[in-house]
Amino acid sequence: MTTQVSVERDVLQDNARDAQANRERFARAGIYVLNLMSGPGAGKTTLLERTVGALNPRMRLAVIAGDLETRRDADRIGRHGVPVVQINTGGACHIEAHQIAKAAGQFELSEFKLLIIENVGNLVCPAEFDLGEHDKAMMLSCTEGHDKPAKYPLMFREAQAMVLSKMDLLPHTNFDVDAAIADAKALNPGIEVIKVSAFTGEGLDAWFDWLDSRIKAAQR
Amino acid sequence: MHEVAVAQRMVEIALSAADENGGGRIVAARLLLGKLTCVDPETLDFAFGVATRGTLAEGCRLEIVRIPARLRCGSCRSEHERELLEPCPVCGAVGGEVLQGRELRLDAIDLEEAKTSASCVVQSEATGGGG
Numbered sequence: 515m516t517t518q519v520s521v522e523r524d525v526l527q528d529n530a531r532d533a534q535a536n537r538e539r540f541a542r543a544g545i546y547v548l549n550l551m552s553g554p555g556a557g558k559t560t561l562l563e564r565t566v567g568a569l570n571p572r573m574r575l576a577v578i579a580g581d582l583e584t585r586r587d588a589d590r591i592g593r594h595g596v597p598v599v600q601i602n603t604g605g606a607c608h609i610e611a612h613q614i615a616k617a618a619g620q621f622e623l624s625e626f627k628l629l630i631i632e633n634v635g636n637l638v639c640p641a642e643f644d645l646g647e648h649d650k651a652m653m654l655s656c657t658e659g660h661d662k663p664a665k666y667p668l669m670f671r672e673a674q675a676m677v678l679s680k681m682d683l684l685p686h687t688n689f690d691v692d693a694a695i696a697d698a699k700a701l702n703p704g705i706e707v708i709k710v711s712a713f714t715g716e717g718l719d720a721w722f723d724w725l726d727s728r729i730k731a732a733q734r
Numbered sequence: 735m736h737e738v739a740v741a742q743r744m745v746e747i748a749l750s751a752a753d754e755n756g757g758g759r760i761v762a763a764r765l766l767l768g769k770l771t772c773v774d775p776e777t778l779d780f781a782f783g784v785a786t787r788g789t790l791a792e793g794c795r796l797e798i799v800r801i802p803a804r805l806r807c808g809s810c811r812s813e814h815e816r817e818l819l820e821p822c823p824v825c826g827a828v829g830g831e832v833l834q835g836r837e838l839r840l841d842a843i844d845l846e847e848a849k850t851s852a853s854c855v856v857q858s859e860a861t862g863g864g865g
Contacts (some may be wrong), residue, residue: 516761516844521751525743525765525838608736638772639736642838667818668772700828701818703808 529643532611536618536646543623546729547631549645551669552653553662554635557679559587560712561653561721562632566594568722575628578617580609587632597621608639611646628729637666648732649674656680656689663697670698675706675724682711740773740838741781747840748791755845760791762844768801770818770835775800794843803835 524530540547552558562577569575577598579587588600599617601609614631623629631647633640652673654662657680663670670676676698678691691709698705708724710717744765752760763782767773775798786792802815809827821828 515847517755517847518842518844519751519755520842521747521840522842523747523751523840525740525747525840527747528743606736606739608739610739641772642736664819668770671818697819703829 526642529611532615533644533646536611536614539615539618540623540629540646540648543626544733545623545626545629546732547629547645547647547649548725548728549631549633549640549647549650550653551633551637551640551650551673552635552655552679553637553658556635556653556655556658557712558632558635558653559590561677561679561710562591562630563594564712564715564718565630565721565725566591566596568718569628569725570594570596573628574626575630576621576626577630577632578609578614579632580613580634582606582634591632603634607634607636608643609633609645610643614645628725637662637669641666641668641672649728651675651677653677653679654694656684656687656691658689660690660694661697663694663701667701670705671701673702673705674728675708677721678707678709680711680713681709681716682714737773737777737781738785741778741785744782744840745785745789745791748794748843749789751840751843752790752845757845758790759846760786760794760843761846762795762797763791764797764799764841764843766799766801766837766839766841768803768835768837770803770832771838773838799841801834801837804833805830806833 550558566575575596577591577596578601579598580601580603581587582603582605585600588598592598599620601613601617631645650673652670654676695707706724708717708720710721748760748763779796782796786794803817804815806813807822807827808830810825812824814823819828
């Protein structure tokens with residue numbers, strides 16, 4: 515004999531609760547939080563090095579770097595004089611909200627204007643885990659192929675910005691910029707597209723301006 | 735491989751739901767899985783089997799009900815089951831508001847009524863003693 519019991523619970527309800535607690539904590543501290551996501555090797559860490567290098571004197575910022583293993587990303591970013599907490603997921607393919615809560619406990623949040631979370635390099639899993647961030651930005655390098663927005667629609671659908679990276683390499687690839695933008699906009703008409711090369715510095719000002727505008731929007 | 739994390743949460747939720755309903759072994763679980771979630775059903779089924787080991791849900795059958803994506807067109811507001819990049823069959827616009835397809839929800843579990851057999855034994859003994 516068996517009896518059926520109705521459960522009706524969202525499997526990720528604990529993460530959603532932790533994300534909401536993070537959101538309230540960030541609002542109280544007056545800090546803007548960006549979740550930066552991409553596949554592995556798109557250039558998140560290099561963009562963050564350029565970002566902290568340029569913004570750090572005028573804007574207090576902090577970074578949480580997520581990786582399967584090692585502190586290499588934290589060490590690279592930390593060299594530019596900003597506080598960085600490394601999360602090692604120990605093989606898990608994404609960061610969860612409770613890990614952000616713990617990492618954020620290592621900063622005095624109210625002393626900072628901007629917190630950037632460098633998610634684990636992965637185009638699939640991080641989309642399912644709300645961290646309590648204000649915005650998500652998706653990075654896509656032109657060496658990865660322009661079909662990524664169509665193949666991984668959820669990530670691009672939920673992002674406020676798509677950062678096309680490694681633009682200095684564009685002439686050496688068959689990456690179709692217009693096609694990538696068309697697919698991203700079809701999924702997400704409001705998505706902002708920013709083309710950068712962290713190597714040459716092309717487009718970095720547009721990226722900084724976008725960050726500034728989002729920080730101001732969050733303060734309103 | 736976030737299916738492992740998802741499977742672990744499912745087992746936790748199933749075990750606490752069983753506990754709230756008098757306990758007992760969990761023999762089946764039903765999951766509503768939207769087609770827009772980034773969860774692979776086969777990987778999840780395997781991970782669920784591993785996650786239940788050594789618990790009251792060990793050997794539990796997992797029924798995965800796929801929920802198709804349903805969108806409300808951003809242009810003409812008509813509602814259809816379609817993929818994110820599939821154009822609206824009425825006006826041809828792409829995209830829109832997701833009404834359905836993001837589900838990742840443990841809907842129900844089947845509990846074995848552990849106490850039934852035990853109480854039967856007690857009853858039959860009592861009957862035997864009286865006769």
